[in-house]
Amino acid sequence: MSTITAFETLDVRFPTSLMLDGSDAMNPDPDYSAAYLRIVTDSDDGLSGHGFVFTIGRGNEVEVAAIDALASRFVGRNVEELLADMGATWKEMLHDSQLRWLGPEKGVMHMAIGAVINALWDLRAKRSGEPLWKHLAGFSPEEILDLVDLRYLSDAITRDEALEILRAARDGIGEREQELIANGYPAYTTGPGWLGYDDAKLERLAKEAVASGFAQIKLKVGADIEDDKRRLRIAREAVGPDIRIAVDANQRWDVDEAVEWMSQLAEYDLAWIEEPTSPDDILGHAEIARRLAPMPVATGEHVANRVIFKQMLQAKSLDILQMDACRVGGVNENISILLLAAKFGIPVCPHAGGVGLCETVQHLSMFDYLAVSGTKSGRMIEFADHLHEHFASPISVSSGRYWPPTAPGASSEMLQSSIAEYGYPGGSYWVANPL
Amino acid sequence: MSTITAFETLDVRFPTSLMLDGSDAMNPDPDYSAAYLRIVTDSDDGLSGHGFVFTIGRGNEVEVAAIDALASRFVGRNVEELLADMGATWKEMLHDSQLRWLGPEKGVMHMAIGAVINALWDLRAKRSGEPLWKHLAGFSPEEILDLVDLRYLSDAITRDEALEILRAARDGIGEREQELIANGYPAYTTGPGWLGYDDAKLERLAKEAVASGFAQIKLKVGADIEDDKRRLRIAREAVGPDIRIAVDANQRWDVDEAVEWMSQLAEYDLAWIEEPTSPDDILGHAEIARRLAPMPVATGEHVANRVIFKQMLQAKSLDILQMDACRVGGVNENISILLLAAKFGIPVCPHAGGVGLCETVQHLSMFDYLAVSGTKSGRMIEFADHLHEHFASPISVSSGRYWPPTAPGASSEMLQSSIAEYGYPGGSYWVANPL
Numbered sequence: 001m002s003t004i005t006a007f008e009t010l011d012v013r014f015p016t017s018l019m020l021d022g023s024d025a026m027n028p029d030p031d032y033s034a035a036y037l038r039i040v041t042d043s044d045d046g047l048s049g050h051g052f053v054f055t056i057g058r059g060n061e062v063e064v065a066a067i068d069a070l071a072s073r074f075v076g077r078n079v080e081e082l083l084a085d086m087g088a089t090w091k092e093m094l095h096d097s098q099l100r101w102l103g104p105e106k107g108v109m110h111m112a113i114g115a116v117i118n119a120l121w122d123l124r125a126k127r128s129g130e131p132l133w134k135h136l137a138g139f140s141p142e143e144i145l146d147l148v149d150l151r152y153l154s155d156a157i158t159r160d161e162a163l164e165i166l167r168a169a170r171d172g173i174g175e176r177e178q179e180l181i182a183n184g185y186p187a188y189t190t191g192p193g194w195l196g197y198d199d200a201k202l203e204r205l206a207k208e209a210v211a212s213g214f215a216q217i218k219l220k221v222g223a224d225i226e227d228d229k230r231r232l233r234i235a236r237e238a239v240g241p242d243i244r245i246a247v248d249a250n251q252r253w254d255v256d257e258a259v260e261w262m263s264q265l266a267e268y269d270l271a272w273i274e275e276p277t278s279p280d281d282i283l284g285h286a287e288i289a290r291r292l293a294p295m296p297v298a299t300g301e302h303v304a305n306r307v308i309f310k311q312m313l314q315a316k317s318l319d320i321l322q323m324d325a326c327r328v329g330g331v332n333e334n335i336s337i338l339l340l341a342a343k344f345g346i347p348v349c350p351h352a353g354g355v356g357l358c359e360t361v362q363h364l365s366m367f368d369y370l371a372v373s374g375t376k377s378g379r380m381i382e383f384a385d386h387l388h389e390h391f392a393s394p395i396s397v398s399s400g401r402y403w404p405p406t407a408p409g410a411s412s413e414m415l416q417s418s419i420a421e422y423g424y425p426g427g428s429y430w431v432a433n434p435l
Numbered sequence: 436m437s438t439i440t441a442f443e444t445l446d447v448r449f450p451t452s453l454m455l456d457g458s459d460a461m462n463p464d465p466d467y468s469a470a471y472l473r474i475v476t477d478s479d480d481g482l483s484g485h486g487f488v489f490t491i492g493r494g495n496e497v498e499v500a501a502i503d504a505l506a507s508r509f510v511g512r513n514v515e516e517l518l519a520d521m522g523a524t525w526k527e528m529l530h531d532s533q534l535r536w537l538g539p540e541k542g543v544m545h546m547a548i549g550a551v552i553n554a555l556w557d558l559r560a561k562r563s564g565e566p567l568w569k570h571l572a573g574f575s576p577e578e579i580l581d582l583v584d585l586r587y588l589s590d591a592i593t594r595d596e597a598l599e600i601l602r603a604a605r606d607g608i609g610e611r612e613q614e615l616i617a618n619g620y621p622a623y624t625t626g627p628g629w630l631g632y633d634d635a636k637l638e639r640l641a642k643e644a645v646a647s648g649f650a651q652i653k654l655k656v657g658a659d660i661e662d663d664k665r666r667l668r669i670a671r672e673a674v675g676p677d678i679r680i681a682v683d684a685n686q687r688w689d690v691d692e693a694v695e696w697m698s699q700l701a702e703y704d705l706a707w708i709e710e711p712t713s714p715d716d717i718l719g720h721a722e723i724a725r726r727l728a729p730m731p732v733a734t735g736e737h738v739a740n741r742v743i744f745k746q747m748l749q750a751k752s753l754d755i756l757q758m759d760a761c762r763v764g765g766v767n768e769n770i771s772i773l774l775l776a777a778k779f780g781i782p783v784c785p786h787a788g789g790v791g792l793c794e795t796v797q798h799l800s801m802f803d804y805l806a807v808s809g810t811k812s813g814r815m816i817e818f819a820d821h822l823h824e825h826f827a828s829p830i831s832v833s834s835g836r837y838w839p840p841t842a843p844g845a846s847s848e849m850l851q852s853s854i855a856e857y858g859y860p861g862g863s864y865w866v867a868n869p870l
Binding site: 026031055056057058059061062063065098100101103106107109111151153154279282283284305308310315 | 461462463464465466490491492493494496497498500501504531532533534535536537538539540541542543544545546586587588589590686689690691692712713714715716717718719722737739740742743745746749750
């Protein structure tokens with residue numbers, strides 16, 4: 001028996017704005033950051049649980065305060081009890097009525113719930129000796145259902161329907177695990193397409209992406225239509241006709257504007273238009289999808305919770321669902337989103353990049369392939385080649401694929417040396433380069 | 436010319452859970468709290484601007500951290516410039532791309548934007564020598580439009596349509612001001628209906644409400660159907676057939692559950708069912724409204740922003756729109772919500788109660804009457820008799836009406852003595868009664 005003896009929260013910020021990595025039509029100068037949590041126990045195993053919220057700089061300290069408010073409740077609690085019923089542990093945070101007022105189930109406080117439960121998942125998977133994707137796939141359908149909260153979802157998916165999906169996925173799960181280990185999980189790359197890159201860099205990176213085995217790249221759009229056309233022409237020439245090109249507007253437009261702008265780009269044979277408008281605008285996305293069809297609409301990285309996703313599926317607002325490992329309430333809520341997507345037959349292509357999002361979300365896609373949707377058809381995980389060197393178990397991406405992590409845990413642990421350097425404002429980098 | 440020299444943020448909490456004031460089906464034990472902001476200048480006038488976010492206890496410190504992150508940017512800035520263009524001042528916060536990531540436009544960070552801009556409105560109105568409702572009504576239609584951000588709204592209301600609404604309301608504005616001063620603005624009371632009150636207290640308070648001149652009361656429901664029936668019977672007998680009774684489920688149900696539960700209560704001739712399900716569930720509310728018609732559906736106190744309200748109006752999710760002074764991004768965003776409601780012909784009956792919500796939201800309803808919808812028809816402001824004694828300019832409610840405030844400002848200034856007593860955790864009350 002062991003006890004949670006302490007937790008440590010850290011404000012970690014990387015000066016990515018200097019290179020315009022991550023620049024898009026709404027986010028010209030992000031400093032990729034993590035509100036980071038480490039949960040410590042008195043067990044002899046020496047294992048700790050790591051989780052975080054991804055932010056883009058200012059306000060990271062607010063997210064740290066939110067994680068503090070939640071994590072403090074677990075100090076002194078029995079670890080085995082908390083880990084044995086991860087559904088109950090998650091719901092204890094979700095249903096804290098006083099904290100719920102601050103959302104409910106959205107924004108700073110909800111993402112903090114995700115960081116805390118993800119840190120506990122990291123600890124649980126480490127204790128099991130398995131990577132999280134494999135650990136989760138070992139749960140029975142009933143055990144998986146106990147992890148989620150179907151409140152507010154029953155008009156779209158009942159408990160019985162969810163159970164049916166999970167039971168059906170038991171067939172062939174062992175074969176799919178072998179197949180995943182042998183062939184990996186498809187990736188696409190956003191590397192070439194940041195808005196702050198010049199044409200030569202775009203062209204070079206697009207060619208490199210094809211040479212590296214990626215079957216899809218993604219470009220940021222939405223700042224200037226003529227720039228978008230020129231950049232798409234350059235990208236299409238660089239990659240040839242067989243590589244898919246997706247575009248991402250990062251919430252730049254209103255409904256009519258999205259339709260008009262994207263109609264001008266349709267000739268470039270696009271894989272999808274991502275985030276054409278506000279992530280809260282279910283009906284707006286539905287209208288855009290209807291008017292731009294057959295061009296697929298993708299969204300999700302800023303969708304606040306399962307209730308918004310449910311409606312986007314009901315209203316046909318999206319053709320590709322882009323879950324994010326750190327936006328909603330962690331692993332548990334993301335499982336309910338995977339179930340909704342499976343019910344509606346919509347492929348999940350997770351948002352990643354930032355810092356640590358690739359590391360964490362890969363587990364969810366691989367779990368989905370084994371235990372929920374049972375397929376990789378139409379599915380890819382985003383890849384951006386930033387900041388992986390700061391993680392204890394960085395992703396393995398080659399030949400255009402994510403290769404399943406083998407280290408125990410959720411791949412969410414950052415290196416101590418990185419924290420010492422990029423802790424804000426006291427890390428060595430920020431002391432030497434104050435804002 | 437003057438400069439913002441400092442700001443002070445305070446965590447203020449009232450131990451309301453001891454009395455079960457404010458108890459409902461989702462919030463059994465709220466401690467009404469304020470993440471409170473005071474903005475100080477070097478002007479000779481000695482005026483300061485006050486704003487806050489209402490929370491119900493734990494997590495109030497997270498909201499304080501969010502206000503700190505925003506308010507710090509204004510220290511050293513020219514006051515006259517900030518106050519002269521309140522639209523630009525608001526949008527500077529709204530469009531900070533790094534902070535926007537923490538929402539976007541929802542939850543902790545968005546409410547903090549509301550607190551900061553509301554504090555600046557308080558300062559501006561004090562400088563003008565007018566109460567905020569009158570000060571805002573003195574803006575021209577074009578000046579009012581400059582305060583709002585129509586991004587993401589153009590599929591529901593265009594700039595020209597908004598201008599037309601505001602111009603039409605110029606007719607008779609002087610007469611309506613006189614009428615408002617003479618007759619006040621209708622109120623309804625939630626005082627009798629908290630779930631934690633016993634039957635005798637409910638009956639006594641319901642009778643007192645009628646004797647005090649209220650034409651509508653509200654009861655909390657959703658914990659137990661038989662309790663709800665009994666309490667509604669008691670309330671109906673206490674108030675007689677001519678007083679309206681609304682009920683409030685505080686997000687307790689899924690869609691089918693809401694319809695089934697409320698169908699059993701329809702015989703009590705209800706004014707509305709409030710928050711039947713998740714405040715994010717636009718389509719769910721629409722389905723409930725359709726199936727329960729003609730019983731009106733009300734919602735809004737937890738609606739995160741104008742984009743969700745827009746869709747609720749488009750989808751016919753609500754019959755009564757319950758804006759909240761401190762949930763969305765302050766006065767500016769609430770003006771856009773008033774414009775949307777006017778466009779769709781939906782009455783606004785603001786959420787109030789808590790601590791300071793009555794004080795602040797009354798200005799918006801009175802402004803709406805003068806300068807936006809131009810009518811009080813079907814409109815009431817919620818009233819709950821809690822904690823008004825802590826404000827420098829508390830509401831004046833009698834004969835079932837709010838009487839227009841006359842003191843300069845937004846009525847958002849809390850007494851120093853109250854802050855000294857209920858500041859958390861260092862105030863005299865909390866030192867004597869630690870949690």
